[in-house]
Amino acid sequence: MERIPIDWIMEVPPITRTYLLGVVGFSLLAYTGIVTRTDCYYTSELVFKKHEYYRLVSSFFYYGKISLDLLLTLFMISRYFKALEQTYARSIDFVWCVCLLASALVLYSTFVENLYQLGPYLNETMLYIWSRRNPDVEMTVLGLINFRAVYLPLISIVATRIASNGYQFKWKAEFAAIIVGHLFIYYNDAFPRVHSCESPLRPIWCWFGDAEITNQEIANHEIENQDADEIEDPRQTNNGNEIEAENGNGVADNEHEEINQAALENVEVPNENQQNDAEVVDPNGIRPRRPF
Structure with a gap:
C-alpha cells in the first residue's frame, strides 16, 4: 500500500509531475505563511515597474491553500496536462507549448483584462485544448448529466460561477482561457491543414536544422510501430x-x-x-x- 502513491506519481509524465509538485509546494508555503496570497498575484505594474519578476512564476503555481478545491484542481491538472503531454513525441516540445500558453495569458492579462492568478486560467486553457481535440468523449456530472467533452469548458465556467456565489460576470476574464486556447488550436492544428504549411507555433528549434531531426525521429517511431505490427x-x-x-x-x-x-x-x-x-x-x- 505504501508504494501505490509513488507508483502513481511516477506514471505521470515529467512535465506534468513537475508542475503538480510546484503547485503543492506553493500551497504548502502559503499554508505555513511563508508566501502570502498577494505575493502570487500578477500585475504589470508590479512586474515591469517594480521589477518583481517572481510573480511571473508564482502566479502560475498558486491555486490557494490546501483544501478540497485544491485536490480537485490537482486531479484536473493530472488528467488534462497528462493527456496533452502524451501527445507530444518529446517533453521539450510540450514545455514549448506550456510556455506559449503562459506567455499568451500574460499578454492577455496585461493588455485585455487583469487576471491576477494565472494558474487556474492555464489549467482551463489546457482543458479547452483537450476538449477540442477529443470532442466526442462522453462526460458526466455526478452520474446525472451526460454531455460531450466539447461542452466541458462552458460547463466548467458555469460550475465556477455557482461555486463562487458571485453574480458579477466579467466575460473578458471568464472567457480568457477559451480565447487563448482557441487561438492555439487554430494556429497549431487548423492553420497548417488549411494552408498546407507548417504550424507557426511549432518550437523555435524546429525552424532550423533540428526540424529534420524531429521529423526523422517521428518517422523512425512510425517505422518501429509498423515493424511491431508486422512481427x-x-x-x-x-x-x-x-x-x-x-x-x-x-x-x-x-x-x-x-x-x-x-x-x-x-x-x-x-x-x-x-x-x-x-x-x-x-x-x-x-x-x-x-x-x-
Missing part, C-alpha cells in the same frame, strides 16, 4: 509456405497415385475363365484350347 507476418508467411508445401506434396502424391493407376490399367490381368481353363486338364491329355 506476425513472417510467421504467417512461413505457415503459408508450409501449407503450400503440404499442398504440393498432396498434389505430388495424387499424381503418383494416378501414374500407378495408369500402370496397373496397362498390365494384362488374366481372365477368371483363363485361370479355370489352365487348371482343368483334358482327359485325353491334350491341353485345353486357349480361347482367342
Whole structure:
C-alpha cells in the first residue's frame, strides 16, 4: 500500500509531475505563511515597474491553500496536462507549448483584462485544448448529466460561477482561457491543414536544422510501430509456405497415385475363365484350347 502513491506519481509524465509538485509546494508555503496570497498575484505594474519578476512564476503555481478545491484542481491538472503531454513525441516540445500558453495569458492579462492568478486560467486553457481535440468523449456530472467533452469548458465556467456565489460576470476574464486556447488550436492544428504549411507555433528549434531531426525521429517511431505490427507476418508467411508445401506434396502424391493407376490399367490381368481353363486338364491329355 505504501508504494501505490509513488507508483502513481511516477506514471505521470515529467512535465506534468513537475508542475503538480510546484503547485503543492506553493500551497504548502502559503499554508505555513511563508508566501502570502498577494505575493502570487500578477500585475504589470508590479512586474515591469517594480521589477518583481517572481510573480511571473508564482502566479502560475498558486491555486490557494490546501483544501478540497485544491485536490480537485490537482486531479484536473493530472488528467488534462497528462493527456496533452502524451501527445507530444518529446517533453521539450510540450514545455514549448506550456510556455506559449503562459506567455499568451500574460499578454492577455496585461493588455485585455487583469487576471491576477494565472494558474487556474492555464489549467482551463489546457482543458479547452483537450476538449477540442477529443470532442466526442462522453462526460458526466455526478452520474446525472451526460454531455460531450466539447461542452466541458462552458460547463466548467458555469460550475465556477455557482461555486463562487458571485453574480458579477466579467466575460473578458471568464472567457480568457477559451480565447487563448482557441487561438492555439487554430494556429497549431487548423492553420497548417488549411494552408498546407507548417504550424507557426511549432518550437523555435524546429525552424532550423533540428526540424529534420524531429521529423526523422517521428518517422523512425512510425517505422518501429509498423515493424511491431508486422512481427506476425513472417510467421504467417512461413505457415503459408508450409501449407503450400503440404499442398504440393498432396498434389505430388495424387499424381503418383494416378501414374500407378495408369500402370496397373496397362498390365494384362488374366481372365477368371483363363485361370479355370489352365487348371482343368483334358482327359485325353491334350491341353485345353486357349480361347482367342
